[in-house]
Amino acid sequence: MTGTDGCGADLIEQLQSSRDLIVWKLDGVSEYDARRPMTPTGTNLLGLVKHLATCEFGYFGELFGRPPPVALPWADPEKATGPNVDMWATADESREYLVGLYLRSWQHAAETFAATGLDDETHVELWGQGRVTLHRILVHMNTETARHAGHIDIVREMIDGFVGWRQDYDNLPYREEERVLAHHARVQAAADRFR
Numbered sequence: 001m002t003g004t005d006g007c008g009a010d011l012i013e014q015l016q017s018s019r020d021l022i023v024w025k026l027d028g029v030s031e032y033d034a035r036r037p038m039t040p041t042g043t044n045l046l047g048l049v050k051h052l053a054t055c056e057f058g059y060f061g062e063l064f065g066r067p068p069p070v071a072l073p074w075a076d077p078e079k080a081t082g083p084n085v086d087m088w089a090t091a092d093e094s095r096e097y098l099v100g101l102y103l104r105s106w107q108h109a110a111e112t113f114a115a116t117g118l119d120d121e122t123h124v125e126l127w128g129q130g131r132v133t134l135h136r137i138l139v140h141m142n143t144e145t146a147r148h149a150g151h152i153d154i155v156r157e158m159i160d161g162f163v164g165w166r167q168d169y170d171n172l173p174y175r176e177e178e179r180v181l182a183h184h185a186r187v188q189a190a191a192d193r194f195r
Contacts, residue, residue, distance in 0.1 A: 008118045011138040018145040019106060021166065022049060023099060025152045029159060035089050038155045045155055046089035046098050048148045050074075053102040054086045055144060059137050060109035063122040068108065070101065 026034060026045060034045045054075050057068040074085040089098055118138075121131040156162050 006118075008113065008135065008138065011135070011142055012113060015138065015142050015145055016106075017166075018142070018149045019052075019102075021149050022052065022145070022152055023102070024166075025149075025156045025162070026095070026099065028162070029156065031095060033159045034095055037088075038158050042084070042088060043151055043155060044088055045152060045159075046093075046095060047087040048152055048155075049102050050089060050093070050098050051086045052145060052148055053098065053105045055141065056102075056105035056109050059124075059141055060105075060112045063124065063137065064112050064116055064120070064134070066108065066112055068105075070104065 026049070029045065035047075037044050054072055057072060058075065060066075061068055073079040074081070089095075112134075116134050118133060118135040120134050122134075122137070123130070124132055124137070153163070
């Protein structure tokens with residue numbers, strides 16, 4: 001059974017849904033806003049994309065004997081230039097480069113899924129446990145990608161108010177500024193009772 005059969009197909013479909021959201025959330029944002037840190041810990045849009053590309057090349061490539069077809073110097077402990085180097089875009093790393101890298105990681109993962117069974121095992125040293133299956137890694141990357149998709153949702157809303165669940169369905173009951181502000185005021189009023 002390959003990774004694209006049965007349960008694997010469901011996991012891959014869900015992963016792709018989160019991946020698509022991440023790329024969509026970069027639409028229309030300036031180069032500056034795509035890079036600037038939006039939290040005290042430096043969380044930024046392109047850094048999350050770079051991080052996820054690095055994870056996919058590692059989990060769906062390296063671990064199954066398929067190194068990335070491109071150099072990732074920040075992922076090499078001997079070449080890394082500091083902590084969290086996969087979580088931000090350097091001035092030399094363009095948006096096109098990092099998004100292209102992320103898209104290429106999907107293709108590389110698809111090749112692994114086609115050649116690997118869900119029960120095929122590998123070892124993830126960082127996890128501190130024995131052998132793990134491709135199925136377990138797919139579950140992990142679904143969680144990792146969804147978690148960072150949530151970060152991207154919040155960061156993008158903080159930048160310019162852009163919100164929504166999917167490009168074809170935003171899942172918001174209203175968008176009119178007055179209603180948004182009224183809802184915000186309701187939430188704030190409820191919180192204020194606990195000051």
